[in-house]
Amino acid sequence: MASEEQSPATDVWSQWLLHRRHGGDAEYEQAMRAMVERYVERVLDGARLEAGQTIADVGAGEGLLALRAIERVGGALRVWLTDVSEPMLHHARAQALEHGVADRCTFVRAAADRLEGIDDASLDVVLTRSVLAYVHDKIGALREFHRVLRPGGRISLAEPVFQDEAVAAQAIRTVIESKPPAAVSPLMPLLHRWKAAQFPDTEEKIRASAIASYSERDLLRFAQNAGFAEVHLELHIDSFPSIVRSWEVFVNSSPHPLAPPLSVIMAEQFTAAERALFERSMRPVIEDPRAVSTDRMAYLTARKPLA
Numbered sequence: 554m555a556s557e558e559q560s561p562a563t564d565v566w567s568q569w570l571l572h573r574r575h576g577g578d579a580e581y582e583q584a585m586r587a588m589v590e591r592y593v594e595r596v597l598d599g600a601r602l603e604a605g606q607t608i609a610d611v612g613a614g615e616g617l618l619a620l621r622a623i624e625r626v627g628g629a630l631r632v633w634l635t636d637v638s639e640p641m642l643h644h645a646r647a648q649a650l651e652h653g654v655a656d657r658c659t660f661v662r663a664a665a666d667r668l669e670g671i672d673d674a675s676l677d678v679v680l681t682r683s684v685l686a687y688v689h690d691k692i693g694a695l696r697e698f699h700r701v702l703r704p705g706g707r708i709s710l711a712e713p714v715f716q717d718e719a720v721a722a723q724a725i726r727t728v729i730e731s732k733p734p735a736a737v738s739p740l741m742p743l744l745h746r747w748k749a750a751q752f753p754d755t756e757e758k759i760r761a762s763a764i765a766s767y768s769e770r771d772l773l774r775f776a777q778n779a780g781f782a783e784v785h786l787e788l789h790i791d792s793f794p795s796i797v798r799s800w801e802v803f804v805n806s807s808p809h810p811l812a813p814p815l816s817v818i819m820a821e822q823f824t825a826a827e828r829a830l831f832e833r834s835m836r837p838v839i840e841d842p843r844a845v846s847t848d849r850m851a852y853l854t855a856r857k858p859l860a
């Protein structure tokens with residue numbers, strides 16, 4: 554990977570992971586971290602780690618999978634932490650030092666579909682979480698995981714499935730376009746501007762989008778196409794009381810690293826009157842104690858065949 558310096562101020566990944574994801578709210582951050590910890594535990598359950606193994610946490614971010622793997626297994630687990638974001642690699646290295654496990658870790662700046670520096674057939678397990686979602690060539694990344702794994706090695710991953718959000722954005726656009734302007738509620742174009750800024754809203758854009766062009770079934774097929782066997786996929790759809798409790802958190806957080814927060818969308822695309830209408834209509838919905846969130850996460854495990 555090219556070694557040009559990345560500034561933390563302009564790196565979308567660290568900006569989101571370390572700041573924007575939590576909307577500047579400690580309570581929301583805690584609730585979000587608890588959710589992420591549950592994903593991490595499931596990925597590690599699927600990995601069936603053993604002492605003495607060499608593994609990779611691809612797109613490691615803060616290094617949550619890597620650090621928890623070392624904590625779980627103890628023993629001499631060796632971990633490669635890879636990421637495209639230099640600021641996140643710095644952050645993960647600081648975390649590993651703080652946990653006293655940096656000597657077990659190797660940090661490499663590399664894209665998931667080009668794990669430069671990691672030898673063929675050198676790993677026992679590849680872990681990744683919420684990374685393939687942002688990679689256009691998902692089969693290429695899975696082929697790369699296959700390359701670095703020894704025969705019999707495993708992958709265990711979790712990826713969000715964002716297709717429904719894109720379909721919702723597309724549906725709002727279709728409703729607006731199918732009616733004469735006077736018959737469209739003034740809220741609809743605002744809902745559309747919000748959704749379309751965060752998710753693709755046409756067939757063409759969905760097809761071209763890394764985050765919304767795949768379903769859980771595609772993930773399974775991609776793993777098979779990349780040469781994996783014993784592919785097991787579970788789609789978990791959880792509906793639960795919304796962890797976004799206030800309008801302020803809602804407007805300042807964003808659902809994924811490439812999505813601008815609503816506060817930015819409103820500042821750039823809404824007039825003052827539109828902002829007032831949107832808040833008047835949506836604040837009660839967001840702050841309703843009965844509000845629910847729905848989460849779609851695909852967990853996949855597979856094995857590289859022995860021969």
Ligand SMILES: C[S@@+](CC[C@H](N)C(=O)[O-])C[C@H]1O[C@@H](n2cnc3c(N)ncnc32)[C@H](O)[C@@H]1O
Nearest residue numbers: 566612613614636637638664665682683684687
């Ligand atoms: C949503 S975060 C997930 C971080 C971490 N895996 C976790 O579970 O907390 C996505 C991570 O993927 C990294 N990333 C984005 N595109 C990537 C790519 N093409 N190859 C490798 N990592 C990538 C980002 O820098 C970021 O750290």
